[in-house]
Amino acid sequence: MTTTETSPAEVEDLDSFRERARTWIRANLAPSTPRLGFGDMTDEEELAELTRQRGVQRQLFDAGFAGIVVPTEYGGAGLTPAHAQVFSEEIAGYDYPTMLGVPNFTPCMAVILEFGTHEQKLRHLPPILKGEHVFVQFLSEPSSASDAAGARTTAVRDGDEWLLSGSKIWSSGAWRADYGLCLARTNWDVEKHRGLTVFLVPAHAPGVEMHRIEMLNGSKEFCQEFFTDVRVPDADRIGGVDDGWTVGIRWLYHERSFAMSPHLVRPPGAGEFGGTPDTGLVKLAREAGRLDDPLARDMIGELRANSLVQGEAIKRIGHAIATGYLNDQGAALSRLLTGVNGTRSSTVSFQLAGEAAMAWDPDDVGLGRRGIAFLSRQAGEIGGGTTEMARNVISERVLGMPRERAGDREGPYRDVPKGPSAH
């Protein structure tokens, strides 16, 4: 395997990188403008927006700013997480491809980078970095979401290919994606965690039937896929046969720790909580006529504190994992923090908006959106692994407390008690 080893002496220093990034960003990218949420766009508008963002990603790629920590041989810039941080800081206020971040760059690309063969990385990473291929996760299933290793989607070997059958769910944006990173069961006759394998599956391959799920806020971003004998070449298997949970554990790590991932371009402080910059709270309170209300001001201050603390805490947790002060399961702390802060933020925004969040003039939906967002408040504590899962992981894997009783540790997965198949 050939990898490009870069000695520290050859890495561009951060100041010069910052200058180069700043100059390029200002010369080439448009200032960021508030965009509609997915729920407010038609499919055509959303596809057009995705095409536009793919173009911006291509610009980044051509300028050498795509995949900042990805080795150059795979199309990246071959730099360090510190460079990625600098780039995120510099891009604040400018347009960047938000739709390609999660789950495309992380966890999907991060997993391919970590477990793919040299050949697989040569084949798949450049198209991702150019914005040509967008990945989603085929991870959750109707019968098992937080319990990801409970996958029942089955892959059966057929010569140099595999045939996949089953169903995946909660894959966000799958309808407009190119590939899915898929966790499937390849062996029912061994223990639950020993019979899994990971594949790269074309999202619209023959045999994939896709349904879009309407969420209570009107969004149709989440999809459910039904696989019937979907053919996947063995060359697109990531990691060893039946060794998919080795990949899966890291996959979940990347998912939980997205907020501190060097693969994600994310200006600090920009929309820490579901797209509301902190100054937006002042605007909201003013719009609701409550900026002079001490109770409203107390809540705004509380959220501002949460936001600043969250930024520092995520940095600390990332650093703690990198230095071994915490094991990599500590990423669950970051997941729990973003989850509970998002919930609180949604609640406060709703309370600030008052009755206007309940019924609104169609031409003036600003405050009304807070009501809609509030209805799906819990989504941020569910998606990406529930906060209960995060609390289990923190107490058991970080603090070393006794694990919950489990009925799925021993014997073939075939014999593990299961509820009725949900699909």
Add this chain to the structure above:
Amino acid sequence: MELEITEDQGFFAETTRRFLDERSTTAALREMRDDPVGFAPDYWKQGAELGWTSLLVSEDDGGGTISGRAVPDLALVAFEFGKHAAPGPLVPAAIVAGAISRRGTDEQKQLLEGLLSGDVTAALCAGEPTRPARLGNVATEAVASGDRVRLSGVKGPVEAGAQAQVLLVTARTGDGLTQVLVPSDTPGVTVTPLDGLDLTRRYATVELEDVDLPASAVLGEIGAADADVDWQLQVAIALQLAEMVGAMDRAFAMTVEWSFDRYSFGRPLASYQELKHRFADMKLWLEASHAIADAAASKVEDGAPEAWDFLSAGKAYVGHYGVELMHDCVQIHGGIGVTFEHDLHVFLRRVTVDSLQYGSVTEHRERLTAALEAQEDAA
């Protein structure tokens, strides 16, 4: 505290830790319960030898930092103070010495020798007992006339006010602030000890009634000490945050240990999911508090324009979650956690006191909102 510290910082923190392990045991703290001073003279002098009072003082004035960054260095000591609920006026002593080093005349700097050796202790008379209490409110007046300055007003609660030989008093002169170094035995100064929550930290009210001093007692310029006062408050809050995190860290570790050792219904407390989830929340609050405390100390050291945002975020967050964490630790201990015999309350007291002085949770939230409003107006 910081995950990556220099070897020198590690050694420095370790020295203080070992000293406090020996001298600031919970048994020793209990014995100090009714002691009017709250610390022994030799204890404070030995601490001063370890560098507690000299970090904010320049090398020319006999001080010096460990890493070149005084506030983060001192925060390491404050963290150990929290972990041990240690006695001694760390914050006022270090800050008054630092203030004299930064602004003092040669004559005023003669005070430094005693402050640095621990023979003399100082009090920071910053806040006032107004109702409602407001951080930064100063009604005490300093009137200059000729080569004299006259002080009138009430300061408090002042940490170590009754123990200090030197009082650094913040007063108002017109639109600006004035700071005066007041020997505590000056006529017109009345110091009244207060009862308080902390086992060893003593507070007092300092009344100044027409206190008449030579103008040479003024630290810096008359009516132009605003920036100095601001810096002192920033450092005090940064240290207070580090101290709270230290006390939280200790209480959390004690409670985790307890949860493994204590059995109910044939299983350890640590096996109950309800409690495990609370420990997960507490671990998050603790790590997040470490993070904001470190960031705040660093911003203060750098003189960053956003330092107050981070200090207020720290006071708002740690002030709230720190106290919640402590009470949850008590709850998980059960009845023993509410006794005087158990160690937990020693740390609960320290966190509670720190959560109030230099601005409550509510007050710092309001400051954050006002800052956001200004930011939005400017945009």
